[in-house]
Amino acid sequence: ATLFTGDPRFVMAKPTIVYLIVGSVMLRRGWLNRYILPEQLALVGDVMDRFGMIWAALMFASAGLNLVVAIFFTQWWPLFIGIFPLASKFGLFAIHVAVVHFIGQARLRRRAGGLQPAAAE
16 A cells, blocks of 8 residues: 555554554453463463463554554654654563562462461560
């Protein structure tokens, strides 16, 4: 379409299709489970499922934002595509790791709290 029309927005909109496909695949429950150990899965499996949906939402949001920038803010698209996709994924990855770690540690402490004798005073 870009070759026929001379309009670069068709090429700029292509990542939207990729984000939609990847986001659709990420809607499958449990897709993140292969990335953690089985004993951790028993501890934070529900959190991983929620983050799977959050990752899918980020991909859908990226698709929508890419389309808007490509169509209406064409001159800003190179800057957008150079920064936003990578920054948003790294940002969510950092949040994901921190939240899963924090919740996992809290659940381990809660479990261990019932098993440990009271400290001497």
